[in-house]
Structures are given as C-alpha cells and as structure tokens.
Amino acid sequence: MTMKMERKLIQGDFIPRADDELIVCRCEEITQGEIRKAVYDGMFTMNEVKRYLRAGMGLCQGQTCSRLVQNIIARELGLAPGEVEISTSRSPARPIQMKQMAKDGVKK
Amino acid sequence: MQKKEVIIVGGGVIGCAIAYYLARLNVKALVIESEEIGHGGSSRNGGGVRQSARDPRELPLAMHAIRYIWPDLSDELGVDVEYCQEGNLRLAKTEEHIKILERVIAQGISLGLDLRLIDQQEVREICPYVSDEVIAASYCPTDGHGNPMVTTLAYYKRAREMGAEFITGEMVQSILIRKGKVGGIKTNLGTYESDQVILAAGYESRAIANTVGIDIPMQRTLVEALVTDQQPYMFPQMIGTAASDFYGHQTKHGSFVFGGMTGMEPYGSEVDNPITRSITAPSICRAILGYFPAIGQANIVRTWSGWLDVCADHVPILSKVDELPGLTLACAFSGHGYGIAPAVGQSIAELVINGNPTLSLDAFRYDRFQPKS
Numbered sequence A: 001m002t003m004k005m006e007r008k009l010i011q012g013d014f015i016p017r018a019d020d021e022l023i024v025c026r027c028e029e030i031t032q033g034e035i036r037k038a039v040y041d042g043m044f045t046m047n048e049v050k051r052y053l054r055a056g057m058g059l060c061q062g063q064t065c066s067r068l069v070q071n072i073i074a075r076e077l078g079l080a081p082g083e084v085e086i087s088t089s090r091s092p093a094r095p096i097q098m099k100q101m102a103k104d105g106v107k108k
Numbered sequence B: 001m002q003k004k005e006v007i008i009v010g011g012g013v014i015g016c017a018i019a020y021y022l023a024r025l026n027v028k029a030l031v032i033e034s035e036e037i038g039h040g041g042s043s044r045n046g047g048g049v050r051q052s053a054r055d056p057r058e059l060p061l062a063m064h065a066i067r068y069i070w071p072d073l074s075d076e077l078g079v080d081v082e083y084c085q086e087g088n089l090r091l092a093k094t095e096e097h098i099k100i101l102e103r104v105i106a107q108g109i110s111l112g113l114d115l116r117l118i119d120q121q122e123v124r125e126i127c128p129y130v131s132d133e134v135i136a137a138s139y140c141p142t143d144g145h146g147n148p149m150v151t152t153l154a155y156y157k158r159a160r161e162m163g164a165e166f167i168t169g170e171m172v173q174s175i176l177i178r179k180g181k182v183g184g185i186k187t188n189l190g191t192y193e194s195d196q197v198i199l200a201a202g203y204e205s206r207a208i209a210n211t212v213g214i215d216i217p218m219q220r221t222l223v224e225a226l227v228t229d230q231q232p233y234m235f236p237q238m239i240g241t242a243a244s245d246f247y248g249h250q251t252k253h254g255s256f257v258f259g260g261m262t263g264m265e266p267y268g269s270e271v272d273n274p275i276t277r278s279i280t281a282p283s284i285c286r287a288i289l290g291y292f293p294a295i296g297q298a299n300i301v302r303t304w305s306g307w308l309d310v311c312a313d314h315v316p317i318l319s320k321v322d323e324l325p326g327l328t329l330a331c332a333f334s335g336h337g338y339g340i341a342p343a344v345g346q347s348i349a350e351l352v353i354n355g356n357p358t359l360s361l362d363a364f365r366y367d368r369f370q371p372k373s
Ligand SMILES: Cc1cc2nc3c(=O)[nH]c(=O)nc-3n(C[C@H](O)[C@H](O)[C@H](O)COP(=O)(O)OP(=O)(O)OC[C@H]3O[C@@H](n4cnc5c(N)ncnc54)[C@H](O)[C@@H]3O)c2cc1C
Pocket: B009, B010, B011, B012, B013, B014, B015, B032, B033, B034, B035, B036, B037, B038, B039, B040, B041, B042, B043, B044, B045, B046, B047, B048, B049, B170, B171, B172, B173, B200, B201, B202, B203, B204, B205, B208, B223, B224, B225, B259, B305, B306, B307, B308, B330, B331, B333, B334, B335, B336, B337, B338, B339, B340
C-alpha cells in the first residue's frame, strides 16, 4: 500500500520559478513548471502527475525522466525523493510493432 | 475528531465525481482512497462515452450525461478531459454480426437513440481505414470518447479546490453502526465519524458492505488494454465490433488505446494484482489488424490490466440501503462506468442530500435480485 497523504490545498498562489521552462520529459515535452503546477493542483504521486500531464508516458516510458520527475514532486511536497514512489513499469520493455506482436502465440 | 458530513470510500472517477457534485451542493465530503487517486478501473479503461449497446436501464444516464454534461465538462472543471463526440462505429464482418447489430439497433431506436445500420460504403465514408472484410456497422453519431485518467483527476482537482477533503493511502475496512444507523467507518489507521457513507470502491465495495450484512452480487474480472505510440491523425470515432474482440480509439495525443477480450478472462482473474498475460496483447493485435490493417505499423509502448466489477445483471447498483440509513452504494459498474460517471456523480449527490435525484435511480436498487424460485 502507498503512504498515507492528506491532499490539503497548498497555501498561497502558485509561484513560478526562473527555470520552469526546462523540459523534463523529452518524449512528451513536459516542463518543470508544468510538473510543479500539477503538484500544486493536487497531483502528489508519480502516477497522478503522469496521468494528468503525460510526463513519462511517451516512447521511452519514463526511462529518461522518472528520477527527475520524482525529485521535482518530492521537492514541491517537502519529502525525500525516496518517499515518492516510482511509477509502475510495464511490458513491453521496448516499443514493439503491432503486426509483430500479432504473430506471438500463433500455432504454425 | 470532527464529524464529516459525508464520507466517500474510493477515489475513482465515481468517488471523485460524487465529491465534486456534492461540493456544488455546498456539501464538503471526505474521500478516502486506499491507493492513489484513479488507481482502479478509472485510469485503466478505454475511454468510451457510449450510448449504443447500453442496457435500457442505463441508457437514460448515458443520454443525460452526453446531452447535458460531457460537452461542457472541460470548461466546467478547468481541465481538458479530451471529450470527442464524433460517433461510435460497431463493425460487422459476417451476416451473424449484422444480426447482433440489428438487435442492438432495434433496442436503441425504441428508446429514442439515433442509431442505425450503415453499409460498407457508408462505413468507408465515415472511416476510410476499415478493411475490405468489414461489410456493415452500426453508427451512433452522438457517441464518443474522453480521457478517463484526466477526467478522474479533473473531478478530484476541482472538488479539492471547492473544499472536498481527500486522503490517500488509507484503507477502509468496515462500516460503523450507531443506534441502527451509519456512524462512520473504520480504516487500517483509525476511525472517522459520519452519518453518511457512500461506497464507491469498485469490487471492494462488496467486502466493506459485507461488514454490515449487506451483500452485492458481483464478481471481478481482469481485462487488458494497450496503447501505441503517437500516430498521424487517422479517425476520431470510437470503434467496437459486433464480435466484441476489440474496441478502441485514437486519442487527442495521437496514440491509439485499444482493449479486447481473449475469452479466457474469467479463468485468469484469480490473481491479487492486475497483471497482463502474454496471450492477450497478441490476441488484441490480431483482432485489430483484421479490421484496420493500416494500424499494424504502430508501436505498442505499454500494456496494462484492470478489474471490472461485474454485477449479476450487468448494470450498476446506485442505491440507498433500507436496512441501514446513511449507507449508499455506487458500484458494480460492470465495465461501463466511465461514460455515465458524470450523471452518476450528480444523481448520487442528489440522492444523498435530498433523496430525490433528477434522474430516477429506481432501476439500480441493491435489492432487485431475486432467486430463481
Ligand atoms: C480495461 C478496461 C476498459 C474499460 N472501458 C470502458 C469504456 O470504454 N467505457 C466505460 O464507460 N467504462 C469502461 N470501463 C469501466 C470503467 O473503468 C469503470 O466502470 C469505472 O472506472 C468505475 O469507476 P469507479 O470509481 O467505480 O471504480 P475504480 O476506478 O476502480 O475506483 C475504486 C477505487 O476504490 C479504491 N478502493 C478499493 N478498496 C478500497 C478500500 N477498502 N478503501 C479505500 N479505497 C478503496 C480503489 O483503489 C479505487 O481507486 C473499463 C474498465 C477496464 C478495466
């Protein structure tokens, strides 16, 4: 089970940072500012940020940006990075063409 | 601890939508979710917002949601839920398939739905990518699709902004009774007091209701889905088949989301975690390629699975419980709860607050099940 979290509103307005334009998820071109704003909007876990913004949902499935997204969420919530659970990895490990996948398990 | 006005168990699209519509009625609910927001079927589904082939009891909810709520939902919640209303095509390859469609169409028409059988040529005009094997389809122009993950989180975000409370990572174990009425709930971490408890925890609602002697005839089935990489724009319709071998659509992002059944699902559901099985994605791919050969070059980037809370008669339970005042059930959506979620959220909020929802929920009572003899 995941850690208990109360989803209280973050006090005050959202405060942009100078480096918010930085692209964190390259596949889906999601910036640090968008991730910070998502946390402000209540997305407190990696899966929620991913489902809300598509960060980590692209071709590489978060292999590049997972740790960066984890760090940003942790920083915004005042947690240690390890306290923010990494999103679930799922099959396939690499993208595979549908017509290739369709051949699997067919009796010759 | 301060008594809560209403406690909602489960932070899926149903729980979050109820919290939002309660907030609009100035009632600030507490939602308790054992995992994270949208952990269940709500983030794992095909996104279909469909009236065609709905059970006649459920159709009024779907029609209401599509007519009055879905079109403005993104503006209302302040988040793009990617609602796209470009119709549903249910494809047929054989005369048998056409017979299946004809039955569904006759039923839909009798209930006032714009649904018709179209021939091969018209299917091609609407969606030029279908294979030569497709000989007909049913077409419902007012059906469509949305992004279920974002819809769930958008309801959550807006409800939270309007004062609803959310706690995640805490598991509800039982319902507390005080003087013959609901008194609150017990979790793995403590207790919460309230006169009103709504169970919107999918299949797990059954075990929680069992703690006060109420049973819900539902089973859970594990079903799978997959998503491709971003593809050039092809078609906006929601696609299904008379053979029910796959369904899906192209998302606003460009990726295709497809789901499908191998027929083996009932025998692969005895697992604790929603796993994917090696037979399923290939089976879904073969089904799709038989209808849309051009999609074969798309890459699958991810597969997943999710639980269906399947009711004995395949429509949900949306009902107060007579034996225990204060307990309301909103579960057993049987694999089609996303499209109707806005109407369900609104109706349950009204049911709980004034006992008199705008849309009748009489067909969804918990005590409708009778033994054979
Ligand atoms: C692969 C797939 C495809 C589908 N396709 C479609 C479609 O195209 N169109 C459509 O309309 N519907 C579709 N559905 C069905 C749809 O996803 C569900 O009907 C809908 O999401 C139900 O929402 P819910 O909030 O009731 O359930 P869920 O999203 O499952 O939410 C229940 C929540 O309760 C939480 N919970 C469980 N136990 C406890 C506890 N003890 N304490 C606290 N919290 C608890 C869970 O973690 C979960 O987050 C599909 C489903 C699947 C799996």
